[in-house]
Amino acid sequence: MSDTELLAQRFEEHRPRLRAVARRMLGSPAEAEDAVQDTWLRLSRVDAEGIDNLPGWLTTTVGRVCLDRLGSSASRHEQSADVVADEPGRADPDEVDPEREALLTESVGRALDVVLRTLGPTERLVFVLHDMFAVSFDELAPVVDRSPAAVRQVASRARRRVQSGPAAPETDPARQRGIVEAFLAASREGRFDDLLTLLDPHVVLRFDAAAVRRGGTDAAHGSAVVAAFFSGRAQGAVPAVVDAAPGAAVVLDGRVHIVLSFVVTDRIIGIEVVADPAQIAALDLVVG
Template structure:
């Protein structure tokens, strides 16, 4: 490898962490992000790098276009289950598979955000990620999407509205409900029965769709004691749970790797959970309106 190629490789490695972060937020998959960045390196090797005025901008555009193509390919496969990533299946058995690293990346981005981003159309997701998360100007985003800057701006605005949603409750009540739901998830993760008793109403009711329980198991549990019996099973899933808005109210999702598997909706009264539903049926999950719960 000549000195020019060595220098170009060093410049690329400097950009790699940022490019991987962009791709990860667009795709929701570490393996897919690594694949996109590697493809950008291969494309860089096929052009005259000396003619590129702004390498960082050029690489961002190329990675974004690669991700856009991957997202469109994924969208064209409606038979895939909810949250199943085409790029994940390609990389699951490859050198990029690293569950621990994936978990760290998901936590750093925000599990709830990745779940909500997965609901956006490809162009909306690319526009939102580039502008709102990485401050890329709309002129550059327009080049990625092959649309006008005004159209790119509209896509980002529409995505922003979907990401943040429309809460159905006043802010104070929303915050109070979030506190209760977060306490429930924390207690579930730790198997803390006393803490669970403190947030569950005596006559609490848990409903689960058939996809959320073993075959033949009851789909309804009534009363605190009956509900607590099933918390141990949920506790194993709660480690990947995140609080967000579900149909405009405080809810939670179980999303390993940022991929939606289960959603929980809650009814809260007088500071206690009076009921909640566990949803795992793919069709019902797709029908839910999910949004990020903004900070206090």
């Protein structure tokens, strides 16, 4: 086996971890795979024999790749439906409902993903690598071009923001649907105050590239901004289920043109707008 093949084999052993880091950073399975591939390309161009700690080098490198992507205006963000987060254990394991557990796990992952998106790129990188993947402040310092002490402060600030985010995902499908339907009705009728009531103060609204071309923006943050955007809109939107999450679809002439998916706790904390036909076709979509 050649040196290149041996290096590729070692890289593949770390791929799942690198993919997990990238998904938390970028929120998109497709972009995460691209970031992991970029990391492999960077590894293949250096002298691997000179790397003392390959796992650490790969983790910080994929983080740097993700940081570059987050800083690029061309970066698109897709809601990841398969990021897993842990739920606190129950007192009686015999009471576990597998279907409800699956819904809660997915909801927690979605909620955390939305909260992470409220962080700036550097805060997100530091929080993900240090708090979630145990990368030391000394290792992170050169990645973000700051001292270890400054990185520690960034991590502390990011941690406070994450901990103040929503912590109790709504898992009752009927209640989720009711919140989304109330939001759509308030949007159609231009009831700005009702929209504010239904939106979390730190709600995040994101559009795919196709939706941006139709008049959206790359992202919007905060209930007032998101309520203002939706007030008087959603005229053609009908409730839907999008990848097992509450959502809506705009259907014209029998064809779905736009899909909206929502992350719901006691209020709406995240909205994704997808207009790319290929992305829509890939969704598990039930309209009505």
